[in-house]
Amino acid sequence: MHIEFRHLRTIKAIHDSGGLARAADQLNITQSALSHQIKGIEDQAGVELFVRRSKPLKLSSSGMRLLAAAETILPQVAALEAEFEGLVAGKSGRLHIAIECHACFEWLLPVLEEFRKAWPDVDVDIRPGLAFDALPALRKEEVDLVISSDPEDLPGTDFTPLFDYEPVFVAASSHPLAQKAFIEAKDFEGETLITYPVDRERLDVFSQLLTPNKVEPKTIRQVELTAVILLLVASNRGVAVLPDWVVRQVRYNSDYVTLPLTETGITRRLYAATRTGETNLPFMAHLIRLARKEAVKLQRN
Amino acid sequence: MHIEFRHLRTIKAIHDSGGLARAADQLNITQSALSHQIKGIEDQAGVELFVRRSKPLKLSSSGMRLLAAAETILPQVAALEAEFEGLVAGKSGRLHIAIECHACFEWLLPVLEEFRKAWPDVDVDIRPGLAFDALPALRKEEVDLVISSDPEDLPGTDFTPLFDYEPVFVAASSHPLAQKAFIEAKDFEGETLITYPVDRERLDVFSQLLTPNKVEPKTIRQVELTAVILLLVASNRGVAVLPDWVVRQVRYNSDYVTLPLTETGITRRLYAATRTGETNLPFMAHLIRLARKEAVKLQRN
DNA sequence: TGAAGGTTATGAATTTGATTCATATAACTT
DNA sequence: AAGTTATATGAATCAAATTCATAACCTTCA
Numbered sequence: 001m002h003i004e005f006r007h008l009r010t011i012k013a014i015h016d017s018g019g020l021a022r023a024a025d026q027l028n029i030t031q032s033a034l035s036h037q038i039k040g041i042e043d044q045a046g047v048e049l050f051v052r053r054s055k056p057l058k059l060s061s062s063g064m065r066l067l068a069a070a071e072t073i074l075p076q077v078a079a080l081e082a083e084f085e086g087l088v089a090g091k092s093g094r095l096h097i098a099i100e101c102h103a104c105f106e107w108l109l110p111v112l113e114e115f116r117k118a119w120p121d122v123d124v125d126i127r128p129g130l131a132f133d134a135l136p137a138l139r140k141e142e143v144d145l146v147i148s149s150d151p152e153d154l155p156g157t158d159f160t161p162l163f164d165y166e167p168v169f170v171a172a173s174s175h176p177l178a179q180k181a182f183i184e185a186k187d188f189e190g191e192t193l194i195t196y197p198v199d200r201e202r203l204d205v206f207s208q209l210l211t212p213n214k215v216e217p218k219t220i221r222q223v224e225l226t227a228v229i230l231l232l233v234a235s236n237r238g239v240a241v242l243p244d245w246v247v248r249q250v251r252y253n254s255d256y257v258t259l260p261l262t263e264t265g266i267t268r269r270l271y272a273a274t275r276t277g278e279t280n281l282p283f284m285a286h287l288i289r290l291a292r293k294e295a296v297k298l299q300r301n
Numbered sequence: 302m303h304i305e306f307r308h309l310r311t312i313k314a315i316h317d318s319g320g321l322a323r324a325a326d327q328l329n330i331t332q333s334a335l336s337h338q339i340k341g342i343e344d345q346a347g348v349e350l351f352v353r354r355s356k357p358l359k360l361s362s363s364g365m366r367l368l369a370a371a372e373t374i375l376p377q378v379a380a381l382e383a384e385f386e387g388l389v390a391g392k393s394g395r396l397h398i399a400i401e402c403h404a405c406f407e408w409l410l411p412v413l414e415e416f417r418k419a420w421p422d423v424d425v426d427i428r429p430g431l432a433f434d435a436l437p438a439l440r441k442e443e444v445d446l447v448i449s450s451d452p453e454d455l456p457g458t459d460f461t462p463l464f465d466y467e468p469v470f471v472a473a474s475s476h477p478l479a480q481k482a483f484i485e486a487k488d489f490e491g492e493t494l495i496t497y498p499v500d501r502e503r504l505d506v507f508s509q510l511l512t513p514n515k516v517e518p519k520t521i522r523q524v525e526l527t528a529v530i531l532l533l534v535a536s537n538r539g540v541a542v543l544p545d546w547v548v549r550q551v552r553y554n555s556d557y558v559t560l561p562l563t564e565t566g567i568t569r570r571l572y573a574a575t576r577t578g579e580t581n582l583p584f585m586a587h588l589i590r591l592a593r594k595e596a597v598k599l600q601r602n
Numbered sequence: 603t604g605a606a607g608g609t610t611a612t613g614a615a616t617t618t619g620a621t622t623c624a625t626a627t628a629a630c631t632t
Numbered sequence: 633a634a635g636t637t638a639t640a641t642g643a644a645t646c647a648a649a650t651t652c653a654t655a656a657c658c659t660t661c662a
Contacts, residue, residue: 080370083366330621338621
């Protein structure tokens with residue numbers, strides 16, 4: 001027996017309408033098409049699904065069994081179809097995020113909090129395991145959004161600017177470098193540099209200053225949490241380079257100073273990388289707006 | 302989105318096979334047909350269900366949602382199809398019975414007990430409400446079997462003989478009629494006749510003796526249970542006419558006598574009425590055999 | 603009982619949807 | 633860059649579904 005959803009809908013329509021002609025109207029086909037159709041189903045099933053010795057015809061006991069199945073299965077199909085309509089309309093979907101920027105948790109978590117209120121049907125997740133090779137994962141649809149400061153010219157991938165920030169040098173107030181107006185690459189030569197535990201080429205201090213100037217810090221110490229980095233810096237256990245929004249947040253504590261990198265400072269920009277077909281989804285656009293709003297807030301502090 | 306079971310099977314086959322060509326083999330269609338098919342589903346859904354930037358292709362997040370639905374719904378469809386195969390093969394089905402013969406419960410219940418052991422998948426029920434107008438109900442598929450002693454020449458309805466029985470006169474041993482060799486219609490004139498609570502034209506004593514002889518008993522008292530009828534008869538509160546299998550069962554009790562109706566006795570035959578298309582279903586044939594076997598047993602007592 | 607009205611069935615023609623065939627395109631590996 | 637593997641594409645073909653027109657059947661009423 002080759003049963004399809006369509007057949008279940010037919011059975012239900014006939015039962016609910018109490019006749020073939022009315023059901024045909026409901027299904028937007030002719031009575032004749034419906035007659036042929038039920039004959040086809042019966043031929044396949046090998047049993048009579050309708051009793052025709054009364055007028056209008058009605059379901060046989062076998063037909064009633066099919067009706068029972070229809071009443072179980074069709075709501076599941078309707079829910080699935082509604083869900084896909086939501087997907088198409090952008091009301092639902094998946095938003096799995098990979099973050100190349102380790103410090104971005106500081107602004108992203110409040111953003112996602114706000115986002116969830118507006119888009120309860122969107123499946124949100126942060127995928128820490130995909131921070132490495134985030135852009136290939138985006139292409140393979142393993143994530144849906146990558147937060148990155150390194151735009152690339154990739155077909156099928158859009159980089160939407162979020163906001164600009166400045167990576168700044170952070171040292172204890174008593175540190176000798178604290179008296180300078182700005183920091184140069186060579187200033188790092190005798191220092192213990194404290195960083196997040198990521199590939200050094202993905203840290204601004206290396207990509208924008210040290211690597212181009214072929215300078216190596218004395219030692220590098222990796223620390224997971226921003227607060228711990230600042231604690232170690234304040235107690236002169238090392239120096240750090242952090243996004244300005246990070247140190248702006250804890251500006252009340254004056255145990256350390258912040259200095260620009262280079263005379264003119266360095267400005268970096270954060271981007272949201274999305275697949276081209278999804279950039280304009282309403283929920284995606286809303287997340288980007290929320291991210292920019294949070295950035296303005298951070299810069300007011 | 303016009304989703305069918307077929308589409309769910311396609312999604313599942315692709316996922317399980319890990320590629321389009323292998324899935325096509327599994328589904329017994331060409332790779333090309335499958336490619337067209339998934340393109341068709343995607344066009345309808347309005348979202349991409351597959352990620353093609355890898356080889357072999359794999360399900361997108363939307364596709365995974367469809368797979369989840371497939372894994373829920375397809376087992377339900379498979380069960381339904383298996384059930385219909387059982388129906389066609391006669392392993393399952395419905396057996397709703399209407400009994401025109403009120404005393405037939407005495408042999409039918411043990412028959413059905415045995416039947417259930419052999420045919421656990423057959424839906425068995427006795428429909429007391431349909432005893433009146435049982436044959437029209439059979440035609441309309443409201444019941445599937447009618448036990449009747451009145452065969453009719455009805456197109457589409459088979460009457461299969463079950464067994465013969467004799468309706469016998471029952472009276473207290475001390476009753477004056479107890480001394481006769483047989484009973485005639487006029488013998489009922491001064492008597493209280495105790496019957497089952499059914500239409501008098503459906504009682505053998507009326508249809509075979511009293512009505513043709515234009516005899517009316519003094520009074521008629523209707524009683525539901527056979528055991529109560531026999532009690533009242535034994536205590537000389539009236540007389541009765543019952544099928545011989547009924548009084549044969551309780552023959553140890555000698556407070557009453559049984560006498561044939563007329564000099565030569567009256568023989569009646571019980572029939573199983575079924576719809577012509579269903580008479581030869583294995584479970585139906587088995588029930589008829591069991592009924593006959595039970596009758597032999599009753600006649601041995 | 604015959605007529606009228608309502609309902610479903612049927613067959614040929616037509617339309618629509620699915621599949622095949624042959625080949626192009628894309629992804630991956632060496 | 634070449635070769636292999638995997639999927640996509642378009643035209644042709646086939647199969648399934650639907651329509652149109654009408655036949656057949658059932659129920660009710662006078």
